Every structure is written in structure tokens, then in C-alpha cells.
Amino acid sequence: MSADQPKRLILNLFEMNCVSHITHGLWRLPDNNRHRFNDIGYWIELAKLLEDGGFDAVFLADVTGAYDTFRDGPETALREGLQIPSNDPLMVIPAMAAVTEHLGFGVTFSTSYEPPFSFARRLSTLDHLTNGRVGWNVVTSYLPNAARNFGLADEIPHDDRYRKADEYLDVLYKLWEGSWDDDAVIADRVGNVYTRPEGVRYINHVGEHFAVAGPHLCEPSPQRTPVIIQATASPAGVAFAGRHAEMVFTGGSTREQVSRGIESIKDAAELNGRPRDSIKVVVQAGIVVGRTLEEAEQKRLLFEQNASVEGRLAHASLPFDPTAHEPSVTVGQALAAEGKSEHPAASFLPVDVTVADFIRDFVASWEDQFFVCGTPETVADSIESWLDDDGIDGINLRQYHSFGTAQDFIELVVPELRRRGRLPQRRAADAAPRTLREVLFGGEARLQEPHIATRYRGGANLDSALLPLELGSRAPTG
Ligand SMILES: Cc1cc2nc3c(=O)[nH]c(=O)nc-3n(C[C@H](O)[C@H](O)[C@H](O)COP(=O)(O)O)c2cc1C
Structure with missing residues (x-):
């Protein structure tokens, strides 16, 4: 980006395959479609809306347990539709991919409970089916109930979760980057050779948590390793991000807090020999927009009155x-x-x-540093300030109403951001699709050196493991 070019906004919609993701109580609003999450039509409509409206990606959150700490049980969560019932986020991606060409998909999956081999296969499959439009939000899971769903008495301690996640990613990189050569598949009909066996290898990973022989079951997908996403603020999480992440969700209640968080993430990248801009920083943003201030305030009031404390x-x-x-x-x-x-x-x-x-x-x-209610101009002013003064690269748009929030943003804010050079102009009907990594970074579809995943390319280093992750200090809490 040249100095006189304004910084471009990464625009994601924040979603979850459930009724009530974060804006609890609002699923009841007139015309809100949230109750349709079981219906494949919901996902198809949403995907078309976002692609046509200029969004870069839809980001799908996920948890693998119930919120049952409050009032010592899941009753409140169940009554509220609070992330239960909830469906698998991976499964709706092919439906959305089939009706779009450009929209990216960030999907959440935990490294704490299910082993890496089958997950590597699922993500490679998605990367093939989407032509390289998949990102993975790496989480280590925070719900005690999730641990009990996978045979554990309680959560794995916080920093141990990140150590396990580090080995998990090591296994995945070996499978995604090291197990197959690009020219292994030749699909030679005459010679009856689909894959040249010498282009494929076992990974034979044996570590503290996992033993995986390989070979990977999928041939190399467009991105091989999907875009690695993470949400963190803890020292251990930031150390992990410095090694692995390409996009990090962060936040904070003051400008100083946000900027400290961003600097620590970029420092961590540098510690790993990576450029500071090799990690994009995205925040969850609450945006209520109207044609006039009064219209916007009315919407905000409606949301406030219906929100469930x-x-x-x-x-x-x-x-x-x-x-x-x-x-x-x-x-x-x-x-x-x-x-x-x-x-x-x-x-x-x-x-x-x-x-x-x-x-x-x-x-x-709720109305923190990254909240704005107003006209398209005031919303665009705030977003520009977030980009230029807070140093973020993008937003995960919080939905108060589905599809009203996205529709409002597309109709009112996108044109204003395009006028200001913060979003690309409407793409031509014949624009060539790009992978999610290319959309976010403008470079190659595949991870580039010095990212640690590249050490396994061509089968190099498969008999070694990553050096132990240096974790910062943190109070020993869950
Ligand atoms: C915007 C955002 C989205 C998140 N989405 C999920 C999610 O879908 N599933 C999940 O288990 N955790 C999610 N988290 C929680 C993070 O994975 C992580 O547990 C949290 O940021 C604390 O990390 P830390 O202990 O390293 O600071 C999310 C966090 C943020 C800020």
C-alpha cells in the first residue's frame, strides 16, 4: 500500500450456526431470520447477499458445549437460544460456496478435543470445494461443559491448551504442506497413474499429544494451509499468534488497550522472524446505521429495549x-x-x-471502542478512525438483525466506504476468483516463508518437531 492510498477495510460478517450468537434477545425482532438457521436456504440467501454486497468473508463462531455456569445449569441458555441449539459450522460452507465465487469463510474449530488427522482432511476438502476460500479460527475452547463432552473432568489449564494447540498445528502443517508434492497428481489416463507414489509421503509424527502416520488423505488444495485465524489477548495466546496466526481478533475498551494489544501481536510476529504486517488485526464492531441520525437512534433503542440482560x-x-x-x-x-x-x-x-x-x-x-450509531457519514468517519488511529485492519460486523444488519451496511455504508477508497469498487461480473489469502494479503494463495508451516514443503524436516512454544507469563487460571 502506498502512503497516499487509504488503508482498505477487511469486511467480515460475524455469524454462528444458531439462533442467538451474541445479541441475545434480538432474535424475536420482526423479520429477523435467525430462527431459520436449520434451513439451508438461510445460508444460501446470506451468502449471496454478502458476496453481492462487497463483504470479504463470513466468519462462523462455534462452541462445543453449553453455557451452564450461570445459575448452575443450561436453562437460561436454552430459554434464550444462546448458542444452543447450534449446528456444525463446517457443514453450511459448501452450500454457501456453491452459490458464490468470491466470498471467504472463516470457520471455528477447537484444537483441544478432536484429533488433528480427520480435521486436516475436512479442511482440505473445504479448501478444494471453495477453491481456496477457507480460513480457520483456531480456538482452544473455554467452556467447562465442552471438556466434559469429550471425556475430561474439567477444562485443560489455559496455557497447556495452547501447548497442545501448537503440536496440533505442527501435525496439520506436516499433512497440509509436507505430505504431498504439487506434482504428485498427474491423472495419466493412458498410463493408469492417478498419483505418482514418489510424490506422497508418510509424516510419521510422534509427539507429546499426537501420533500420526499419514499420508494426508487429500491432494494439495489451493491454499494447502487455510488462512490461520485466532482470537486472543493473553500472553500465551499472543505467543501462539506470533508463530501461527495470519489474522487475529482483538478488542479492548480504550484506544490505549487496543493499541497495546496490537503492538504485542506484531511484536510476537517479529520474534518469529515474520513481518509486522503478516498478521491482520480485526475487531468485532457494533454498527447501527440509518439514513438520518433519528432513524439510527430509533433502531438502537429497539435493540436496547429487546436485548436480554x-x-x-x-x-x-x-x-x-x-x-x-x-x-x-x-x-x-x-x-x-x-x-x-x-x-x-x-x-x-x-x-x-x-x-x-x-x-x-x-x-x-456493549457500546465499547468499536461501536457507532449514526448516519453513513458518521459511521464511515468512525471506521476510518479505527483503521488509521486505532491501527486495526478490519471488522467482524456484529448482527443485531439477520439480514437487516448486513443489508443496512451494504446499502448505506459500503457506498460511502467505496467513495473514500476504504473498500474496493464493485467487482466486475467476470472478475477472477481469488483465494481468501490473496484477498486478505494480495500476494500468493499459499503461505510464504518465513511462516513456520513452510518448513515442511517438499517433505523437508518431517522427522523433526517445532521448538517448544515460548509462552509469556500468566496467572494460572482456566
Ligand atoms: C471476536 C472473538 C470471537 C471468538 N470466537 C470464538 C468462538 O467462536 N469459539 C470459541 O471457542 N472461542 C471464541 N473466542 C474466544 C477465543 O478463542 C479465546 O478463548 C479468547 O479470545 C481468550 O483468549 P486468550 O485466553 O488467549 O486471551 C472468540 C473471541 C473473540 C474476541
Whole structure:
């Protein structure tokens, strides 16, 4: 990017294969389609809308357990449709890919419970079926219930999850990058040779957590390794991102906090010999836009009035119920009354504030650094400031209404951002499709050196493992 060219916005829609992802209570709004998540038609309509409207990607969150800490059970989550029921995010991608050519797909999958071999195959399959439009949001999972769904008594400790994830990615890189040569498949009908056997190899990985022989079952896909995405702020997570991630979700309640987070991520990339701009930084953004300020404010009011505080408390896995106490009771007293003073999460709570203030602050935290309500011009001003002053590269647009949020953004904000050179102009009908990595970085479809995955190209280094990940220090919490 030249100095006089404005920084271009990476534009993703934040989604989940469920009724209520983050804006709890709002699925009830008129014409909201969220209850249609079981219907393949929902995903097809959404994909067409986003591609036509100029979005780069749809980002699919996922969890593999129920939110059952709040009120000691899953009842609130179930009543609210809060990420339960929820379907597999990988399965809707082929439907969306079949009706689009350019839209990217960021999909979440956890490294903590299911072994890497079959996951490598699933992602390679998706990378083939989408012509290289897949990114993977690497998570290590934070729900205690998820651990119990996969045979564990409780969550794996935080930093151990990242160590395990590091080996998980090592196995995947060996399969994706090292197991097959580009010219292994020759599809020679006359000679009856589909694959030259000498172009394919076992990986024979034996590590602390995994033993995987290979060979990978898929031939090389357009990107081989999908775009590696991650959401983190902890020292261990940032160290992991420095080694692996190409796009990181971050956030913060103040400009200083955000900029510290971004700098630490870029520092971590540099520590791994990678350029600072080899990791794109994306934040979750709340945007309420109207043709006039009054129209925008009316929408915001509608969202505020219908938002479910209980849903948000359950989503935050709060170890106590602030709504069950007199407003003047302090958080500390409420915790004690519920016998939760020693709960691991209690140490993060402001024990001296009243539950009334706690709830008020909790609700207000929704409208953080990356929230704007206004006209297309004021929204575009904010986005420009996020890009230029906060140093972010893109947004994951939070949905208050499906498909209203995306439609509003496409109709009102996209044209304004295009006028300001922050989004590419409408693509020509015959524009050649690009892989997600090319869309995000403008370079090659495949990962480039010095990314650590490239060390296995052509079968090199397969008998070695990555050096142990140097994790920063952190309090030993879950
Ligand atoms: C925008 C955003 C999206 C996330 N999506 C998911 C998700 O879909 N599934 C999940 O298990 N965790 C998700 N997380 C949580 C992260 O994976 C991670 O647990 C969290 O950011 C804390 O990481 P840290 O302990 O390294 O700081 C998300 C976090 C953020 C900020």
C-alpha cells in the first residue's frame, strides 16, 4: 500500500450456526431470520447477499458445549437460544460456496478435543470445494461443559491448551504442506497413474499429544494451509499468534488497550522472524446505521429495549446471578450469599460495587471502542478512525438483525466506504476468483516463508518437531 492510498477495510460478517450468537434477545425482532438457521436456504440467501454486497468473508463462531455456569445449569441458555441449539459450522460452507465465487469463510474449530488427522482432511476438502476460500479460527475452547463432552473432568489449564494447540498445528502443517508434492497428481489416463507414489509421503509424527502416520488423505488444495485465524489477548495466546496466526481478533475498551494489544501481536510476529504486517488485526464492531441520525437512534433503542440482560449474563458464564439480589447488595455479598466467593471466576469480579451498578456497567460495556450509531457519514468517519488511529485492519460486523444488519451496511455504508477508497469498487461480473489469502494479503494463495508451516514443503524436516512454544507469563487460571 502506498502512503497516499487509504488503508482498505477487511469486511467480515460475524455469524454462528444458531439462533442467538451474541445479541441475545434480538432474535424475536420482526423479520429477523435467525430462527431459520436449520434451513439451508438461510445460508444460501446470506451468502449471496454478502458476496453481492462487497463483504470479504463470513466468519462462523462455534462452541462445543453449553453455557451452564450461570445459575448452575443450561436453562437460561436454552430459554434464550444462546448458542444452543447450534449446528456444525463446517457443514453450511459448501452450500454457501456453491452459490458464490468470491466470498471467504472463516470457520471455528477447537484444537483441544478432536484429533488433528480427520480435521486436516475436512479442511482440505473445504479448501478444494471453495477453491481456496477457507480460513480457520483456531480456538482452544473455554467452556467447562465442552471438556466434559469429550471425556475430561474439567477444562485443560489455559496455557497447556495452547501447548497442545501448537503440536496440533505442527501435525496439520506436516499433512497440509509436507505430505504431498504439487506434482504428485498427474491423472495419466493412458498410463493408469492417478498419483505418482514418489510424490506422497508418510509424516510419521510422534509427539507429546499426537501420533500420526499419514499420508494426508487429500491432494494439495489451493491454499494447502487455510488462512490461520485466532482470537486472543493473553500472553500465551499472543505467543501462539506470533508463530501461527495470519489474522487475529482483538478488542479492548480504550484506544490505549487496543493499541497495546496490537503492538504485542506484531511484536510476537517479529520474534518469529515474520513481518509486522503478516498478521491482520480485526475487531468485532457494533454498527447501527440509518439514513438520518433519528432513524439510527430509533433502531438502537429497539435493540436496547429487546436485548436480554439474562442472556448476556449467561453468555459471560457469570458464577452468580446479580438479578437475584436486592440492588444495593454488593457483588461480594451476592457471591457469598450464593456460596460462590471461592469460584475461580470470582477473582475477576468487582466485589465492592452494588449489583445494580454491576448490571448497569455490564450492559453499557456493549457500546465499547468499536461501536457507532449514526448516519453513513458518521459511521464511515468512525471506521476510518479505527483503521488509521486505532491501527486495526478490519471488522467482524456484529448482527443485531439477520439480514437487516448486513443489508443496512451494504446499502448505506459500503457506498460511502467505496467513495473514500476504504473498500474496493464493485467487482466486475467476470472478475477472477481469488483465494481468501490473496484477498486478505494480495500476494500468493499459499503461505510464504518465513511462516513456520513452510518448513515442511517438499517433505523437508518431517522427522523433526517445532521448538517448544515460548509462552509469556500468566496467572494460572482456566
Ligand atoms: C471476536 C472473538 C470471537 C471468538 N470466537 C470464538 C468462538 O467462536 N469459539 C470459541 O471457542 N472461542 C471464541 N473466542 C474466544 C477465543 O478463542 C479465546 O478463548 C479468547 O479470545 C481468550 O483468549 P486468550 O485466553 O488467549 O486471551 C472468540 C473471541 C473473540 C474476541
